[in-house]
Amino acid sequence: MRIVYIINSLNGGGAERPLPDVVAQMRRCGHDVHVLALARKAGNATTWLEEAGIVYDILSPDPDRFASFPTTLAAIRRHAPDLIWTSLTRATLYGQMAGIALRRPVVSWQHNAYLRPWNRWALRATHRLTDLWVADSRFVAKCTARQLHVPEGDIIPWPLFTAQPDMPQATPWAGPGDGRIFRLGTLGRLEKQKNYGLLIETMAYLRDHAPQCRIHLDIGGEGSLAPQLRARITELGLRNVTLSGFQTDPFAYCAGLHGYVQPSHFEGLCIALHEAMQAGVPSIVTPVGAMADIVTDGQTGLFLNPATPENLATLLLRLYDNPALCAALGGAARQRVLSTYDLKTVTAQAATAMTRAEHLTHAATGPRP
Structure with a gap:
């Protein structure tokens, strides 16, 4: 045919x-x-x-x-x-x-x-x-x-x-000792539905309310909101947030993270989330679309609900301060994806x-x- x-x-x-x-x-x-x-x-x-x-x-x-x-x-x-x-x-x-x-x-x-x-x-x-x-x-x-x-x-x-079991896996977060930096990332089009402005506001909130934490946020992707997001990062004076543009190898990108976040207003399957889970990265997501089907709150990831800077900051600190939780969520997430999408x-x-x-x-x- x-x-x-x-x-x-x-x-x-x-x-x-x-x-x-x-x-x-x-x-x-x-x-x-x-x-x-x-x-x-x-x-x-x-x-x-x-x-x-x-x-x-x-x-x-x-x-x-x-x-x-x-x-x-x-x-x-x-x-x-x-x-x-x-x-x-x-x-x-x-x-x-x-x-x-x-x-x-x-x-x-x-x-x-x-x-x-x-x-x-x-x-x-x-x-x-x-x-x-x-x-x-x-x-x-x-x-x-x-x-x-x-x-x-x-x-x-x-x-x-x-699912591709041979794709690279992330190195689990070992905790904040020795000044280590928690690498937080997300992948997607820089458009309104992805709600990436929330991430930037959350990083400002963490700087002001939890200055001891060392978390770096990278937003991977291109889209019409890139200038607006970049301007907001500059306005807030955030040095721990980057816009890295389109990622040709999302598997390698996800394998370099300690945490993944997807605060979307709505989604379908959300391939990027699945790629992060496959790499064994613990995720924080809004319970929308098929993300609510693949993520079980507290088992294969964490639900961001309501999607506010204060709530997201609390969940990020929960991961940052608990390497064992990161490892458990990431391992369970990987197994869920490998078994569901073999x-x-x-x-x-x-x-x-x-x-x-x-x-x-x-x-x-x-x-x-």
């Missing part, structure tokens, strides 16, 4: 990060896959695709502008797919229209628990033009059914994370989705609704 996989961009965010694993699963089922990106944006995901030997085209000559639908349709037509697979809203709307024009079935991802109002309205109006919906977690599957009015039987969960389990779920997708192509020549 020839699959054209359409995605908004190759920016390097949550939807692009798992592309190599997704395409590998499709290939494992015997299918040929060609990726079409509507825009390059930062282009951070191109390295991952090239390392995996994945063929891709960027359809817009302007890195920051999306290709038009006619341009996209022409590219899809050139590749003569048996199936159109889409990721993110614009790519999904284009893919749905292409499915009508070419009389090809369409499969669409949903990656997040939250859709912007216009996106939610558009996808709710066109959801029947997608023949099969695939969600990156059971939580997102439920959100998709509720928000888009998609029958739950038309949504297949396919986790966008596969290759055999994820491959079986991917195969279920691919089998449903293959059945769609058998009736692909008839008129679309």
Whole structure:
């Protein structure tokens, strides 16, 4: 089966990060896959695709502008797919229209628990033009059914994370003796949903109320809020907070941490959290999205609820002062991820989705609704 996989961009965010694993699963089922990106944006995901030997085209000559639908349709037509697979809203709307024009079935991802109002309205109006919906977690599957009015039987969960036991592991926190620094980190797009401003305010709170603690916060990622966050760090005079930009090797990044924090307002699967847990790093997260499913408060991580600087500071000091707790949480987190997202389990779920997708192509020549 020839699959054209359409995605908004190759920016390097949550939807692009798992592309190599997704395409590998499709290939494992015997299918040929060609990726079409509507825009390059930062282009951070191109390295991952090239390392995996994945063929891709960027359809817009302007890195920051999306290709038009006619341009996209022409590219899809050139590749003569048996199936159109889409990721993110614009790519999904284009893919749905292409499915009508070419009389090809369409499969669409949903990656997040939250859709912007216009996106939610558009996808709710066109959801029947997608023949099969695939969600990156059971939580997102439920959100998709509720928000888009998609029958739950038309949504297949396919986790966008596969555990890799051979990835580097973090060195457990040994305690604050001898002036050691607790390395705290987070990974994600620097956008409002990630709530990274809270982390900066928390570091200022710790400086003023617990000056004896030596915690360094690094925020890894790119996004529109970078200038605002950088300005706030300067305004507060914080020397123990850095913005390190996009991380090409998130596994190595997580292995260099003593603690991970994800204070998001909403999430889907949150791949970065899973990468940190896989490295054996204790985490502090808001209990939203699928993070509330993989983290058990007090066992595989700590819940930040309510998400206030004072509460986060208390949880950070709890880790900072208790190396045994850090080791216990980190070890349990790693085992939870390795057992939940082992290759055999994820491959079986991917195969279920691919089998449903293959059945769609058998009736692909008839008129679309």
